[in-house]
Amino acid sequence: MSTKYDNKIDEIREKIGSLLQTITTANEESLEACKNSDEVKYKEVQSKLDKIGIQGDAIDNEIIKTFALFGPEAKELRFLVAYLKMTNEIILIGEGVKKYSRRMRAHAQSECDLEPLKPSIVLLHKSTINALNYILECFNEDDECNFEENYRKVLIEESMNDDLFSVLEKDILNQIIGEKELSIEYVKVLGTLRKLERSCDRSVNIANLMMYANEGGEISIYS
Numbered sequence: 220m221s222t223k224y225d226n227k228i229d230e231i232r233e234k235i236g237s238l239l240q241t242i243t244t245a246n247e248e249s250l251e252a253c254k255n256s257d258e259v260k261y262k263e264v265q266s267k268l269d270k271i272g273i274q275g276d277a278i279d280n281e282i283i284k285t286f287a288l289f290g291p292e293a294k295e296l297r298f299l300v301a302y303l304k305m306t307n308e309i310i311l312i313g314e315g316v317k318k319y320s321r322r323m324r325a326h327a328q329s330e331c332d333l334e335p336l337k338p339s340i341v342l343l344h345k346s347t348i349n350a351l352n353y354i355l356e357c358f359n360e361d362d363e364c365n366f367e368e369n370y371r372k373v374l375i376e377e378s379m380n381d382d383l384f385s386v387l388e389k390d391i392l393n394q395i396i397g398e399k400e401l402s403i404e405y406v407k408v409l410g411t412l413r414k415l416e417r418s419c420d421r422s423v424n425i426a427n428l429m430m431y432a433n434e435g436g437e438i439s440i441y442s
Contacts, residue, residue: 223289224285224289224295227281227285227289228285228295228298228299230281231278231281231282231285231302232302232358232361234274234277234278234281235278235302235305235306235309235358236355236358236359238271238274238275238278238306238309238310238313239309239351239354239355239358240355241267241268241271241274241313242268242271242309242312242313242316242351243348243351243352243355244267245264245267245268245313245316245317245320246316246344246347246348246351246418247348248260248263248264248267249261249264249316249319249320249323249344250341250344250345250348252264252320252323252324253323253337253340253341253344254337254341256327258324258327258328261320261321261323261324261327262320262324264316264317264320265317265320265321268313268314268316268317268320269317271310271313271314271317272310272314275306275307275309275310278302278306279303279306279307282299282302282303282306283303285299286299297431297432297435298432301428301429301431301432302432304424304428305425305428305429308421308424308425308428309421309425311417311421312351312418312421312422315414315415315417315418315421316414316418318411318414319411319412319414319415322407322410322411322414323411326404326407326408326411329401329404330401330404331394331398331401331404331405331408332394332398333408335390335394336387336390336391336394336408339383339386339387339390340387340412342383343380343383343384343387343412343415343416344415346376346377346379346380346383346419347376347380347415347418347419347422349376350373350376350377350380350418350419350422350423350426351418351422353369353372353373353376353422353426354369354373354422354425354426354429357369357426357429358429361433364429364433366426366429366430366433366434367430367434369426369429369430370423370426370427370429370430373422373423373425373426374423374426376419376422377419377420377422377423380415380416380419381416381419384412384413384415384416387409387412388409391405391406391408391409
């Protein structure tokens with residue numbers, strides 16, 4: 220493949236890495252907002268993520284143009300397909316963080332008592348950030364990354380995330396029993412926290428796609 224093609228792949232990877240960095244940083248700021256019950260910070264997170272859909276579309280269009288211009292061979296085609304799918308997962312994570320911040324801001328203004336839940340929420344949130352940071356680190360150090368090991372680390376975070384969400388689910392059900400008049404609000408809180416759980420699931424998909432792009436094999440993010 221030509222140097223122009225290699226440069227285009229590097230350019231696409233840099234844009235995906237930049238998008239991933241924006242979302243990871245926003246997620247970290249959202250965690251700080253949760254710790255401090257900071258409604259202003261939640262709003263700032265939403266604003267930071269307002270344009271991610273446009274960024275994602277721009278990256279996908281660059282990938283499609285690269286398909287058309289270079290007619291890539293099997294190995295190069297694998298990277299482009301992986302990047303195309305990866306962008307979708309990254310945007311969905313970002314949209315999830317934005318919705319989480321908007322809804323948590325609303326929950327903080329409701330009569331729900333989130334303080335007893337906060338330690339578990341913080342741990343759940345940290346596991347999603349850890350998974351994203353593993354991906355970002357591997358993405359930025361592409362030549363040195365052990366993609367299988369990275370996938371295993373993200374998978375461990377996802378497993379911990381599932382366990383934490385189960386704990387929160389039980390705790391929220393107990394809150395509902397004690398505060399039946401707020402049951403609908405607590406169910407909404409649970410739906411909001413599921414955004415964090417889904418974020419970790421999508422991080423596993425991204426780590427899987429990174430491994431596929433660099434090592435080949437089969438894509439298996441839906442199985």
